[in-house]
Amino acid sequence: MSKVQQLSVSKTSVSKVAILVLAIVFAAGLFVVGFDQGHIFSVVYGEQAFVDLTIHELTHDMRHAAGFPCH
Amino acid sequence: MKSALFILIVIVSGTLAGAIHGTVNFAIVEPYLDQAIGIENENLFASGEADDNPQFWADYEEYRVWQKSGQVIAGMILGVAMGSLFGIVYALSRNSLPGKNDVTKAVVLAGIMWITIYLIPFLKYPANPPTVGDAETVVLRSILYVSFIAISGFGALAFYKLSKKLQSDKKYLGLVGYAVFIIAAFIVMPENPDEVTAPMNLVNEFRLMSVLGVTSFWISVGIILGLFWNKFDDANSSKNDS
Numbered sequence: 001m002s003k004v005q006q007l008s009v010s011k012t013s014v015s016k017v018a019i020l021v022l023a024i025v026f027a028a029g030l031f032v033v034g035f036d037q038g039h040i041f042s043v044v045y046g047e048q049a050f051v052d053l054t055i056h057e058l059t060h061d062m063r064h065a066a067g068f069p070c071h
Numbered sequence: 072m073k074s075a076l077f078i079l080i081v082i083v084s085g086t087l088a089g090a091i092h093g094t095v096n097f098a099i100v101e102p103y104l105d106q107a108i109g110i111e112n113e114n115l116f117a118s119g120e121a122d123d124n125p126q127f128w129a130d131y132e133e134y135r136v137w138q139k140s141g142q143v144i145a146g147m148i149l150g151v152a153m154g155s156l157f158g159i160v161y162a163l164s165r166n167s168l169p170g171k172n173d174v175t176k177a178v179v180l181a182g183i184m185w186i187t188i189y190l191i192p193f194l195k196y197p198a199n200p201p202t203v204g205d206a207e208t209v210v211l212r213s214i215l216y217v218s219f220i221a222i223s224g225f226g227a228l229a230f231y232k233l234s235k236k237l238q239s240d241k242k243y244l245g246l247v248g249y250a251v252f253i254i255a256a257f258i259v260m261p262e263n264p265d266e267v268t269a270p271m272n273l274v275n276e277f278r279l280m281s282v283l284g285v286t287s288f289w290i291s292v293g294i295i296l297g298l299f300w301n302k303f304d305d306a307n308s309s310k311n312d313s
Binding site for chain 2: 014015017018019021022023025026027028029030032033034035037057058059060061062063064065066067068069070071
């Protein structure tokens with residue numbers, strides 16, 4: 001019986017690497033939609049990205065609609 | 072299940088559910104966003120911060136088209152993000168979830184996550200349309216909102232773990248404990264510092280549509296991931312083959 005249970009658990013488990021990959025996707029996606037104020041594009045465009053707010057404006061309507069704080 | 076397949080079905084189900092969320096928002100939330108931004112524009116004209124002239128409206132149309140076009144795209148990005156969290160929790164909790172198949176199990180988990188990391192934080196810090204939020208407080212409001220989501224989510228997890236250690240006739244104490252804990256968090260956590268200056272009927276209708284939109288995501292992601300899991304899980308395949 002315990003052998004069967006053990007087999008069942010191992011078949012439905014997934015690797016830690018997969019969990020880590022998805023955790024990174026979760027954090028990155030949440031930041032893009034919920035919190036970016038020019039930070040991501042500032043890597044390429046510098047201070048101007050904080051003025052243009054390209055990603056902020058793109059995600060603006062979803063940001064409000066999904067309940068994230070916005071100005 | 073192989074890692075690559077697991078990641079793939081989680082990301083595809085999150086993307087699809089996010090696209091549904093964005094489309095629902097496009098249909099039912101956008102009219103309220105337009106109304107709220109209309110009030111915001113009137114306030115800008117009244118305060119002298121902007122002039123009501125053709126140039127203003129040309130710029131306005133340009134950025135509103137950009138913002139509206141992002142509704143579905145942002146829905147898909149948010150869907151991948153929240154779908155990833157959902158996939159992780161589902162993979163780790165699948166054997167403990169009630170239900171005869173993965174669709175039922177995934178929908179049950181989606182319901183639990185909808186309540187704990189969306190609805191309860193929403194009741195404390197409800198969504199607001201444009202014209203309500205103050206740019207000066209956006210960082211504080213973000214910290215409060217994320218903190219409350221974390222408090223509710225990890226609180227639910229902790230009390231679930233605790234209830235597993237209790238005897239079967241006392242497992243309800245885990246739920247009672249979570250309820251007491253979250254009520255205490257409601258009282259202790261600071262209020263949203265921004266005053267709601269927009270008409271309350273607009274704000275309330277916007278909030279209702281917002282809830283319906285997010286709910287469409289959680290229902291969709293539960294059903295879609297459950298269907299994918301039923302189809303691709305090795306354990307199910309071997310069960311079907313036998």
